[in-house]
Amino acid sequence: NAGVTQTPKFQVLKTGQSMTLQCAQDMNHNSMYWYRQDPGMGLRLIYYSASEGTTDKGEVPNGYNVSRLNKREFSLRLESAAPSQTSVYFCASSDRRRVDGYTFGSGTRLTVV
Amino acid sequence: DAKTTQPPSMDCAEGRAANLPCNHSTISGNEYVYWYRQIHSQGPQYIIHGLKNNETNEMASLIITEDRKSSTLILPHATLRDTAVYYCIVSWAGTASKLTFGTGTRLQVTL
Numbered sequence A: 001n002a003g004v005t006q007t008p009k010f011q012v013l014k015t016g017q018s019m020t021l022q023c024a025q026d027m028n029h030n031s032m033y034w035y036r037q038d039p040g041m042g043l044r045l046i047y048y049s050a051s052e053g054t055t056d057k058g059e060v061p062n063g064y065n066v067s068r069l070n071k072r073e074f075s076l077r078l079e080s081a082a083p084s085q086t087s088v089y090f091c092a093s094s095d096r097r098r099v100d101g102y103t104f105g106s107g108t109r110l111t112v113v
Numbered sequence B: 001d002a003k004t005t006q007p008p009s010m011d012c013a014e015g016r017a018a019n020l021p022c023n024h025s026t027i028s029g030n031e032y033v034y035w036y037r038q039i040h041s042q043g044p045q046y047i048i049h050g051l052k053n054n055e056t057n058e059m060a061s062l063i064i065t066e067d068r069k070s071s072t073l074i075l076p077h078a079t080l081r082d083t084a085v086y087y088c089i090v091s092w093a094g095t096a097s098k099l100t101f102g103t104g105t106r107l108q109v110t111l
Helices: none
Strands: A004-007 A010-013 A019-025 A031-037 A043-049 A064-068 A074-078 A087-094 A108-112 B009-013 B018-023 B031-038 B045-050 B061-064 B070-075 B084-092 B105-110
Touching: A004 A087, A019 A031, A019 A087, A019 A108, A031 A064, A031 A074, A043 A064, A043 A074, A074 A087, B009 B018, B018 B031, B018 B084, B018 B105, B031 B061, B045 B061, B045 B070, B070 B084
Parallel strands: A010 A108, B009 B105
Antiparallel strands: A004 A019, A019 A074, A031 A043, A031 A087, A064 A074, A087 A108, B018 B070, B031 B045, B031 B084, B061 B070, B084 B105
């Protein structure tokens, strides 16, 4: 049981480049989330998908787009990376009733130079 | 979602109980109290949650005051592996709900 899998684990981008962070869960969860965590800070919600076919903005959505490809997969895209997007990105999923809380992936460490 | 207040850091001796407080004075009737922890730079890990009754699982106990304005997470026998940042979060439980993380309490367990 892999839980939540994020790829890649590390990435270095040049300013202006684009990339997509991938996230997949195998727990049949309905809801999925993307967070970012800057050094010494708590996690901030970027986007979330309450159920397949829906996406909504979180606290810090500017500069990002998301796609809920199917029930398992939720991707995060940076169209034109900026140094301010240097961060650790975490994907999470939860069931409809969130009985067991969120399950988080191990994160993607992104550096934009 | 209601805001929470936690001390920035705490120390605990290994083998002793770690009691982590959280204030959430503006909590509403349908909001739950959730606790997560983050070990080093790993993804946060769910610990426990409750509405108004005290809860216990294999990891910890959650004590919520009768007025629900504060709670305490108890790790009964802390080990070095419990050294982490602990987040107390108040949120309603539902399909469209989402968790808002603060800066948490950094718990250092020492020998």
